[in-house]
Amino acid sequence: MKKRILTLLKILVVFFLMLIITGYFFVNNLKPTYEGNINLQGLQSTTDVYFDDYGIPHIYAKNETDAIKTLGYVHAQDRLWQMELLRRIAPGKLSEIFGEVAIENDKFNITLGIDEYSQKTVDSFDKNSETYKLSMAYLDGINQYIIEGKTPIEFYILGIDKKEFTLNDVHNIIGYMAFSFAMAYKTDPILSSLQAKLGNEYIKELGIDINPNSTLIKNYNNTNSIIAREVAKIQGKSPIPAFIGSNSWVVASEKAKNGKVLFANDPHIGYSSPSVWYEAHIKTPDFESYGYYLGGVPFPLLQHNREYAYGLTMFENDDLDFYQEENHPTDNSKYKTINGYKPYKISNKIITVKDTENIEFKVKSSIHGPLINDAIKGLESKKPLAMSWIYTKTPNKILEAIYKMSHANNVGEFKSGVSLIHAPGLNVMYGDNNGNISWIAAGKLYKLPEKANPKFVLNGTNGKDEIEEYLDFSQNPQAHNPPWNYVYSNNNQPDSIAGMLYPGYYLPEDRAKRTVQLLEEKNDFDVDDYKKMLNDSKSLVAEELSKIIVSEVKSASKTENEIESIKILENWDGNFVKSSIGATIYSRFVFLFMRNTFEDEITKEVFFDFVNTHIMKRMIAQQVRKEESIWWDNINTNEKEVKSDIFKKSFSETVSSLEKQLGTDVNSWTWNRVHKVEHTHPLGSVQTLKTYFNVGTYDIDGANEVLNQQINDYTLDATYNIHAGPSTRRIVDFSDVDNSWSILPTGNSGNPLSKHYRDQAEMFANGEFRKMRMNKEEIEKVSTKLILTSIN
Known part of the structure; x- marks a missing residue:
């Protein structure tokens, strides 16, 4: 009997050892491949990828098509999980993988109409353009990885099948990004409710201009203030963070110690793991780009090379309006217009939900846009409310815009690319090796009638609150080589070119005031000055x-x-440092x-x-x-x-x-005790997975509305939940481009098994930087090498 028990124990020990060994090799097999040889179909020639000491790929190819196909492949191996989530938001496909918890998100996002708009954009795409050809090469690289490459661990945990990416997915990702900028849904319905409840005197003290002749909706139902609350909940549950604010400044050569333009940018985006940007450097005989890419988007939204640099902040203009419609008294399939009652456009939608029955619902749309009543809890029985969003109302050329911006040969070509952006509203910051500096507000601006106040819900029935005019791009705010030798953007109200104030949801003066103070103090800026500015926590x-x-x-x-x-x-x-x-x-x-x-x-x-x-x-x-x-x-x-x-x-x-x-x-009430950051992964909410997927927690300097902006909600909580901040801090010095600097909040890889998943997180929390390498000899010394060869 004793022998049998010992034999059984030995068998169990061997079994568990085999299980551990199998698990170890399985998990290790899911890591990204950063060296060796891989076959990639359709390459015209061998392409080399050097992954540097922070996992940033430096792609050396004979032509750009090979380079961007390779980019798609390596981007997917590091960020396929993130790409998968991004492409699912706009078409309402999160419930397929997360189940019932994501139904509200899916209903709301389907109602926005981004998916249909993306399809129209793809249908009208110029198939002979370089934008299209390179986009398809990038998608080919992603899809080859999906077919031949490793499967991210998140796919195994959730039981997701890998599916190939399409051009619709690219535009859906861009559409989600565009909507995450919009502030009107958080503000307009609340202001309308407060105006109806309290009157104009209270609203004026909020800094809202009230025209006494405004066509404000009388007796507006104040229950509609729940729009802000419910949409905030929906976005709070989103597995991908929203885009929020940003800083950027560029000084001309006259204010730089080394006599060349100095560029800085740090877009503020919700914190997450992985963080939003994927860094990659591309070099061909006739093209070079050091870019920051959204998952699933083939061209960089932030970029520099040896000739010029550009970055983004949020314009914060108002490009989304609400219209209260009025149903026909006996037929709610029709609504009132100035020309009589018209039928709503009705679309049947289905949400596929994991482990339960599908959800069927209808989306009604008026001439102004989709009704949001059925997409937001508590609005179902209220008066019909339509959302008019400029993004889905005009032709979409954003992909072409980003291509042109990233391939410009001079500042004129660059501005031509910027002019194609209709939404979201962006401040595009620019500096080049020839001494040019620019700030350009991108976005399709428009005028409403004088009596129509876009800060409130507008009247959809009488034709008096409709858009009167779309402004030409030349009337967008912009500055080129100003005599004071710097440009900056901190999401504030811009000066007017069109003879009007541009309606928007601009941020307080705090960061702008500090930026101007620091920029005015010196005429000999260098990289170290910029590092201090980007980490400046004084208000x-x-x-x-x-x-x-x-x-x-x-x-x-x-x-x-x-x-x-x-x-x-x-x-x-006024300094928000950890010891304060x-x-x-x-x-x-x-x-x-x-x-x-x-x-x-x-x-x-x-x-x-x-x-x-x-x-x-x-x-x-x-x-x-x-x-x-x-x-x-x-x-x-x-x-x-x-x-x-x-x-x-x-x-x-x-x-x-x-x-x-x-x-x-009182002396123990230091800022570090209440001010902390954790970069959360969608699966990190599961306690047993938290330490594996989440990154942090870290004590950190900064606060709301300082240059080192670490954004938390105002609350009585013992610890502030810092949910957003710099998505990268970048410094480009045109006197020494090889010694330009950056940092990411977590790491360049989105694969938790990669050593580059969290290798920048502590540096970021401490305000440190690392090089954006462009010198090949230097890159080779700190890199592993992956060789991609065509199998044709």
Whole structure:
């Protein structure tokens, strides 16, 4: 008996050892291939790929078609999972892999109509253009990897089959990116609700211009404010983060130490793992590009070479409007127009849901766009609301635009490419080796009638709120080689060329004010100066406002910790660094101050929807500086509150809440205790998979609206959830292009098994940089080599 038990134990030990060994070899076989030889069908000649010490591919090919086919292949081996998610969002196919939890996302995204628009774009594509030919070569590279390459581990976990990519997928990815910029859905319905509830006097104090003759919808149903809440939830559940803000500045040779243009850019995008950009360097005999690519998009949205560099920030213009429609009194398949009742266009949609029955629903569309009622919980029985979005209303030439921008021979050709972008609105920043610097606002701008205010829901029935005119590109804001020798963009309201202010959802003055201060201070900028600027965490506005706070509360403070907190704020320099105590106190005060000012009028639920909109962010400084405001009075009390009441109440609550969360020792309330970043993977929400897929957590400098912008929602939570920030920090020095610098938030690979999945994360959190290598001799010294040969 004893022998039999020992024999059984030996068999079990061998079995488990074999299981572990098999698992080890299986998992290791899923790693990307960074060296060796691979056959790639259709190459005209052998192509070499050097993967440097951060996993960035440097592709050396005899022609661009081979280079971009190879790019598709290596991009897929590092980011196929990310590409798969990106292409599924717009056509509503997340439920196929995630099940019922993704139904709301799919319903909403299908309703936007991006998928149908992508199909129309593909149908009209010039099949003889270089844009088309290179796009198809890139897709061929992806698809060859799908057929012959390894399967990402996420596909195994979720049971997903690999399927080939199409040109529709490329345009769907671009469409999702375009919608993630739109701020109107977070703002317009709320403003309309507040205007109906509170009246114009309250709205004017939010900085919203109210024309007394405006055709505002009377008795607008304030339940429609749930649009912002529900869409925010939908985007919060999205497995791919939204695009948000950004910084960029370019100084001319006159302001550079080495006499050549210096370029900087850091687009702000939601944090995730993998992070959004894939870096790749392409070199052929007649073309070179060091680019940053979205998963599934063949041309770089950010790029530099030895001749020029470009980058992006969000324009924040308003390119999305809501129209309230009116159904026929007895037939809800029709709606009212100025020319009588017309039938809605109706499309039947199906959502395939994993492990359960499919969902069937209809999308109704008016002349303005799709009705969003059935796509958002709580709107189903309300008045029909249509969404008019410029992206799906005009021909799409974005892919051609990016191709032209990345292949320009001079600044004129580059601007020609920029002019083709209709949406999303982008600030395109440019600098070149010839000394040119430019800022160009891209996007199809338009005018509404004077009485139509795009910040509110418009009237869809009477024809008085329709677009009157599309502006020519020449009327877009732009600056070329200005006499002050720099251009910059921090998502602020631009000056007008068209004799009008461009409606938008622009961000506060904080970052722009600091950018201008730093750029004006010197005429001998170098790379080290730029590194410091990109990591700068000082807010001139916060420094100013903290002094106003102190002056308002100093006389009323009583507790020992309140007195100590006042001393700290009094001496705080507005710097949001990890060791700062003032940053912690100030940030908590701002939230409570805004809550005590606005929540009583707009209700708790709406306040939490509104507090993180761009309009409310702009209100912080305005409201702190005001002496008189209709918002000071708490309508729920018998007394009439004034400014000092709100300040004292908010400050007392600030100290009390921090004592509860961080302890009674004020000197321990350092910013690093509450300000942390984690880069989350869609599968990282599963506790057992979290440490494997997520990257972080890291203490980090920065805050909302400083140059080192680390974006968190205003909240009472003990730890702020930093959900967005720099998606890369780039510096291009045209006096020494080989020594240009960058960093990614996590790593260049999206494969958790790759050593380049998280190898930049700690550097990023510490504000460090690494080279964007372009010198082949230097590249070879730190790289592995993958040789791709045609099997023709």
